[in-house]
Amino acid sequence: MWGSTSRMLKKSLFSPAQPRLAETLETCRPAPPEKPNILKTLLAVQSALGHVPASTIPQIAQVLGVTDAQVAGVLSYYSDLRTQPPGRHLIRVCMGESCTANHGVRVLRAIRDHVRVVAGDRLQAERFTVEQMSCAGNCAVSPTVIIDEDFCGRVTPSDVPSLLEPYT
Amino acid sequence: MKTIRCYLANDTSSRASGAERLADVWSERSEIQLIRTSSRGAFFLEPMVERDTPSGREAWFNVAPDDLPRIVGGVGGTPITEIPFLQQQTRFTFANFGITEPLALDEYQTRGGLKGLAAVQSLSPEAIIEELRVSRLRGRGGAAFPVWKKWQVAQQSGSEEKYVVANADEGDAGTYCDRMIMEGDPFRLIEGMLICARAIGATSGYIYCRYEYPAAARAMRFAIQKAREADLLDCDEYPFDLEVVIGAGSYVCGEETALLESLEGRRGVVLAKPPYPAESGLYGKPTIVSNVLTFATIPNILANGGAWHASLGTDGSRGTMVLQIGGRVKQPGLVEIPFGLTLQDVLDRFGGGMAPGSRFKAVQVGGPLGSLFPESQLDIPICYDAFAEAGAILGHGGIVVYDDETNMVELARHFMAFTADESCGKCTPCRIGSVRGREILERIQSGQGAAEDLVLLSDLGETMKATSLCALGGRAPYPVLTAIEHFPEEFRRGVRARG
Numbered sequence: 201m202w203g204s205t206s207r208m209l210k211k212s213l214f215s216p217a218q219p220r221l222a223e224t225l226e227t228c229r230p231a232p233p234e235k236p237n238i239l240k241t242l243l244a245v246q247s248a249l250g251h252v253p254a255s256t257i258p259q260i261a262q263v264l265g266v267t268d269a270q271v272a273g274v275l276s277y278y279s280d281l282r283t284q285p286p287g288r289h290l291i292r293v294c295m296g297e298s299c300t301a302n303h304g305v306r307v308l309r310a311i312r313d314h315v316r317v318v319a320g321d322r323l324q325a326e327r328f329t330v331e332q333m334s335c336a337g338n339c340a341v342s343p344t345v346i347i348d349e350d351f352c353g354r355v356t357p358s359d360v361p362s363l364l365e366p367y368t
Numbered sequence: 369m370k371t372i373r374c375y376l377a378n379d380t381s382s383r384a385s386g387a388e389r390l391a392d393v394w395s396e397r398s399e400i401q402l403i404r405t406s407s408r409g410a411f412f413l414e415p416m417v418e419r420d421t422p423s424g425r426e427a428w429f430n431v432a433p434d435d436l437p438r439i440v441g442g443v444g445g446t447p448i449t450e451i452p453f454l455q456q457q458t459r460f461t462f463a464n465f466g467i468t469e470p471l472a473l474d475e476y477q478t479r480g481g482l483k484g485l486a487a488v489q490s491l492s493p494e495a496i497i498e499e500l501r502v503s504r505l506r507g508r509g510g511a512a513f514p515v516w517k518k519w520q521v522a523q524q525s526g527s528e529e530k531y532v533v534a535n536a537d538e539g540d541a542g543t544y545c546d547r548m549i550m551e552g553d554p555f556r557l558i559e560g561m562l563i564c565a566r567a568i569g570a571t572s573g574y575i576y577c578r579y580e581y582p583a584a585a586r587a588m589r590f591a592i593q594k595a596r597e598a599d600l601l602d603c604d605e606y607p608f609d610l611e612v613v614i615g616a617g618s619y620v621c622g623e624e625t626a627l628l629e630s631l632e633g634r635r636g637v638v639l640a641k642p643p644y645p646a647e648s649g650l651y652g653k654p655t656i657v658s659n660v661l662t663f664a665t666i667p668n669i670l671a672n673g674g675a676w677h678a679s680l681g682t683d684g685s686r687g688t689m690v691l692q693i694g695g696r697v698k699q700p701g702l703v704e705i706p707f708g709l710t711l712q713d714v715l716d717r718f719g720g721g722m723a724p725g726s727r728f729k730a731v732q733v734g735g736p737l738g739s740l741f742p743e744s745q746l747d748i749p750i751c752y753d754a755f756a757e758a759g760a761i762l763g764h765g766g767i768v769v770y771d772d773e774t775n776m777v778e779l780a781r782h783f784m785a786f787t788a789d790e791s792c793g794k795c796t797p798c799r800i801g802s803v804r805g806r807e808i809l810e811r812i813q814s815g816q817g818a819a820e821d822l823v824l825l826s827d828l829g830e831t832m833k834a835t836s837l838c839a840l841g842g843r844a845p846y847p848v849l850t851a852i853e854h855f856p857e858e859f860r861r862g863v864r865a866r867g
Contacts, residue, residue, distance in 0.1 A: 235651070237633030243614060270634075277635040279789075280579045280617030296541035297736060297768040298694030300782060302723075334619060334736075334786065335541035336580050339694035339768070340411030340701050341385045349582055353384030 221256055224248040225263040236264035238274040242281055251282045286329035289367040291315075294344040296335030304343035308332065310357035311345070314364060328364070372440060374400045375418040375425070377407035377466065379551055380583050381544065386432075387415040393433040399440050406552025408466030409702030410453045412720075418466070424448060453699055456717055458680075460668050460688055461661070462545075462704045464553050470587060473594050476555040484670030485559050485600070488566050493523050496567040502674030504686040505666070509535055509622070509659030510734070510763045510839070512752050515666075521646035522568040522654040531655040532561050532570040534663055535627055536577040536584065539619040540735025542766030545690045545702060546660035550577065550584035553664070554591035558610065560663030562600065563670055564656055565608050573610045574650075575660075576627050579617050588612045619790035623838045624649075624657040626792060637792045638838045659764070661690060681707035685751035689762065695731075695769035696723045705750075711767075712746035719769065726771035730854065734763025736786050737843030740770075742854040760850075761843065776855040777862055780848045781809040787844040798841025801832040805848065812862035819863055822852065 228241040241260060245252050252260075252275055261271045275281055293299075293308040308330075315328045338344040341353030347367055355363065376387050391402060407414065413429040417439055426445030428435060438444050448466075449455060459465070468475040476482070488496050500516035507513045522530055534557060538546040549557055561573050577585045592610045595601055601608050613631055620626045621636035628650050630636035649655025665687065669677045678686045685707035691714060694700045699720035709717075715731065722728055730740045739760035741748070748754050755762050770779070787802035808825050811817045829845030836842040852859050 235632070239616060239630060239633040240613070241633070243616060273635055274633070278616035278618050280615075295782075297732060297766070298542050298700070300779070301695035301768050301770045301774065303773070333580070333617075334790070335539065335543075337538055337544040337547045337578075338381050338384055339542050339544055339692065339766070340409075341381045341414070342694060342700075344384065346580075351380050351384035353381060 220248050221245065221259065225260060229263050230265070236266055238264060238266060238271055239278070242271070242275055242278075246281060251285045254283050287327050289328050289348055291328055291330045291364070292333040292336070292346040293330065294334075294336040294338065294342065294346070295332045296339060296342070296344075298335075298339035299342040299344055302342045304355075306357050307343045307345060307355050307360070310360040311364070314360050327368070370399075371401050372399060372419055373403060374439065375403045375405050375466075377414065377416065378404035378470070379407035379548060380581075381411050382407045382414045382416075385411065385414040390415055390417070390431060390433060394436060397436065400436070403469060405468060406465045406470050407548065408448075408454060409462065409548065410451065410699070411701045412699040413451070413453075418448065419445070421445075421447075427451070453701065453703075453718055453720070457704050458688055458706055459704045461549075461556070461664050461690065462553075462702065464556075465548070465702075468553070470552050470554060471590055471594065473555055473591075473598060476553070480671065481555055481667070482559060482600075484667035485562055487670045488563050493567045493569065496563065496670070497523060499670060499674040500567075500666075503669045503677035504674075505662070505669060505677060506685070506752065507658055508661040508665065508690070508764065510540070510761065512762070515658065515662060518644075518646045518656055518658070519564065519567050521644065522570075522656050525647065525654040527654050528571075529651075529653045530568050530570040531650045531653055532564045532568065532573040533627070533631065533650065533655055533657045534561055534573070534575040534660050535622060535624065535657055536575050536581070536588075536660045537615050537622040537627060538578060538581070538660070538764070539622045540737075540764045540766050542694050542732070542735055542768040543692050543764045545692055545765065547581050547584050548702060549660050549664045550575075550581065551587045554587050555595065556664045556667055557588070557660055558591060558595050558600070560666040561610065562608065563666050564658070564663065566606065568654070568656060569606075570608065570656070572608060574631060575610065575612045576615060576621070576631055577612055578615045578621075585612050585614060618792075619786075620792045620838070620840050623840065626838075627657060628655065635792070637794045638840075639794075640837060661764070682749065682751045682753075684753040689750055689765060691718075691750070691765045691767055693719050693767045693769075695767075696726045696728075696771040697721070697769045698723055707751040708749055710747050710749050711741065714750060714767070715746065715769065719767075722769070722771065726773070729770045729772045729774050730776075730851075731770070732768045732847060733766070734761040735766045736783060737761070737839060737846060738763050738766070739846045740850040740854060759846070761846075776851045776858045777809065777813045780851045780859075781806060781813055783847045783851075784809055784844065787840060791840060795835070795837035795841060797832045797835045798837070798844070801828055801836075801841065802844060804828060805832075805845070809848070812859055815862050817859075817863040821863060822859060825849075825852070 230236045261268045336344045345352045417431045418425045418427045425448045505515045618636045621630045625639035626636040645655045691703045697719035703718045784806040791798045793799045
């Protein structure tokens with residue numbers, strides 16, 4: 201996931217994300233006696249921008265009235281918060297116990313191999329981000345792969361090319 | 369042509385197994401009207417399509433789009449009452465599953481919903497808690513603490529503000545019953561939380577739902593809105609509101625103090641207890657944190673009486689247990705039965721044996737922190753006491769079966785790596801112990817283990833068990849040490865190879 205990040209980071213710094221960030225942060229500004237909620241704010245930023253660039257930490261801290269360190273601490277703690285933009289499609293392969301018992305690691309390998317092949321094309325490199333996740337709660341139809349928000353169950357390594365094909 | 373009503377589950381796992389494709393392909397077909405229900409939990413049969421017959425519903429299993437003519441023609445269906453996997457269960461909390469439309473409040477009510485809430489209107493807070501004491505309900509999230517004791521502490525506090533929080537951070541691998549409840553019968557969770565709110569005098573409630581369950585969060589938000597419109601939330605002099613809050617992928621946030629930290633927007637770090645959340649929880653106010661399944665069990669208890677609940681199960685484990693069978697079995701799915709059946713019986717009757725072509729090696733009960741059982745130890749009854757005596761846990765009811773292709777050293781490494789990833793870092797035994805444990809297992813895995821590594825691992829495990837702040841560090845050694853205990857040869861190979 202950290203492969204093509206420098207290019208991505210540049211892209212995000214120069215993208216017109218700033219007004220959207222400010223807009224999002226306004227909805228998270230605590231109205232006293234309400235207390236600031238860092239996690240909720242970071243999730244809102246991620247939902248608006250696709251990720252939470254580290255460069256936004258001071259601005260977030262200022263709106264919430266907390267320190268930069270507090271924001272950075274929360275941002276680095278939670279695995280579902282990302283500081284780098286993912287590819288157009290996020291593939292999460294479940295490594296929970298039921299998926300492990302059903303040899304989900306073979307599915308992970310097949311996906312990595314497939315994505316590596318298509319990633320030979322420069323444009324394709326921005327298409328997918330592949331991550332492992334702990335239990336997706338889809339254990340009765342494991343192994344599980346989640347593409348964006350689509351849950352796919354009983355995935356076999358040979359399903360992988362057709363599974364990924366619709367996600368362009 | 370007459371339109372036939374057909375039923376198809378809209379549960380995440382049903383959709384993941386192909387239900388969504390059926391719904392897409394059939395959306396233009398005028399001969400059927402597709403009702404999207406919750407899932408019965410017999411996931412090995414999904415996608416499963418049902419239709420009404422004069423003698424009740426019939427089902428078609430593992431349906432593909434071109435099976436439609438058979439279903440419309442009524443050919444080859446199986447009466448629901450003749451599916452052994454379902455027939456042998458005792459469903460109370462999951463009684464509506466596969467039958468109702470999850471977000472239809474009227475259906476929930478027609479099938480006995482809201483009776484528990486109606487019953488508490490005439491009860492004092494003390495009387496509600498007494499009913500729970502009689503029921504002998506223990507928390508279903510894993511810790512199995514008597515529910516009434518927690519509620520009593522919060523009830524007796526004089527605080528003006530109190531909170532009720534549903535723990536929907538279902539992180540235990542192999543478990544999915546909370547997800548099913550939120551997606552499939554959300555009003556049951558709301559009803560359970562409202563009963564708790566009445567009992568302790570709570571002013572607001574939160575459902576802390578993990579990030580991985582977007583469909584559950586959507587269903588809950590929709591159901592809360594419907595309940596609000598039906599004036600269920602604000603009841604006479606008790607104003608109450610309910611909100612869904614999303615987590616961000618931290619396993620340890622399933623621990624109640626970490627969950628509350630996270631709910632306040634901070635790092636989900638475990639706090640030392642006491643004070644317990646029932647005394648001082650969210651924003652320092654008395655807070656009841658209970659698992660989704662616990663709350664969902666409560667409406668039936670108030671509707672039918674505590675004595676009814678206490679009449680089910682075994683001495684120390686009253687009521688029903690919701691087991692979620694997964695891994696290499698033929699019939700993975702959700703099972704609700706009274707406590708007391710042996711693990712072997714559960715695997716035989718419901719699991720249906722091993723998946724084709726695989727042989728049993730071990731079964732893990734209770735999620736990633738649960739002990740492993742070899743074939744020779746499956747006669748253990750499913751109840752809290754027997755598991756505690758064996759040094760094991762029922763946890764949240766996850767049962768995962770591993771086949772003989774599973775490498776136990778790799779599995780043990782996987783468990784320790786999980787703890788190392790998920791440790792909140794607050795206490796040293798967990799933070800550092802899990803990393804050292806993983807390193808030792810990696811050494812053994814690569815054949816570079818020293819003879820004393822197994823002793824070191826066992827020593828490390830005992831230290832983590834005795835000194836960790838919460839169950840993550842305290843339970844993490846169990847799957848690893850039981851793997852070594854039952855499959856010592858595999859570990860010795862990694863040690864011996866050094867020569």
